[in-house]
Amino acid sequence: MIFYFILGLSVAALILEGKCRNIVLSLALMFHVLNLHFGFKYPDFAYPLSYEERWMDTISSFLIVAVFIIAVIIIMTVEYGKEHKKVVSHAEELNQQAITDNLTQLYNQRYLMENIKKIVEAQHSQQSCVSIVLFDIDDFKRINDTYGHLRGNQVLCRLAVILQEKAGDKYIAARYGGEKIMLILSGCTRDMAMQFAEMIRLDVYHDAVLAELTCNQFSVSGGVTQYKRSMSIDDWIRQTDKNLYVAKENGKNRIKG
Known part of the structure; x- marks a missing residue:
C-alpha cells in the first residue's frame, strides 16, 4: 500500500x-x-x-x-x-x-559616449576613418510652443525612426540630448559623412509625416567632423557642435563640416 x-x-x-x-x-x-x-x-x-x-x-x-x-x-x-x-x-x-533612450528608443548618451571612447582607442591602432554627424531640429522651441510638447515629442520620435532606418546595423544612432541626435559613421571620411548627412536632411525635409506634424515647417541642420588622432573626444564633439552652430547661423536646413 x-x-x-x-x-x-x-x-x-x-x-x-x-x-x-x-x-x-x-x-x-x-x-x-x-x-x-x-x-x-x-x-x-x-x-x-x-x-x-x-x-x-x-x-x-x-x-x-x-x-x-x-x-x-x-x-x-x-x-x-x-x-x-x-x-x-x-x-x-x-x-x-x-542603454536606450525612453522617448526615442535610440541609444542614449551613455551608450554613445562609451562607443565613442572605444572608437577613439581603436583609432590609435587602426588606419580606418570615422566621422560623426550631429543633427538638430530647426526651431524646435517654436514647434513645442505652437503645437505643444506632445506634438514636439512625436516630431522627435519620427525623426529618430528615420535616422535609425538610415543608420541600420552599420552605423550608430543615439540621442545626444534634447532634440539633438548623433550618428557615428564608422568607415566614413568627412566627404562621405557630408553626403550621407545631406541625403538624410533632404529625406526628413520631404517626409510626409513630419510635414503633417509641423504644417510643412520641418527641417534639420547638421554638423560633421571626421576624427583625427590629435583630437580628444571632447575636441571631436566640440568641433562637430561648432559646425552645427555654423549651419544654424547660415540659415538652418543645411549641413556644415
Missing part, C-alpha cells in the same frame, strides 16, 4: 510544476526513505514474504528508486534550463533598457 502511495506521489510530481512539484517530490522521497528504513529494521512485519521474494522485492524497489531519481534529475535539469533562460532574458532586457 505504501509503495503504491509513493508511486502515486512520484507520478504526481512528474505532472506538477514549480513549487508544487518540489513539495510532492520531497514527500515522495521522504516516504520512500522511511519505507526502506522500516522495511530493513522490521522485515517480517513490513514484508511478510519469503526470503527470495523479499530479496527480489528489495531489488525492484532500488531499481524503481534509481529510475525515479534519474527522472527527477532530468526534470530538474529541464527546469533549471528554463529558469536560466528567463534570467538571461531578463538581464538582456535590463541591459537594453540601460
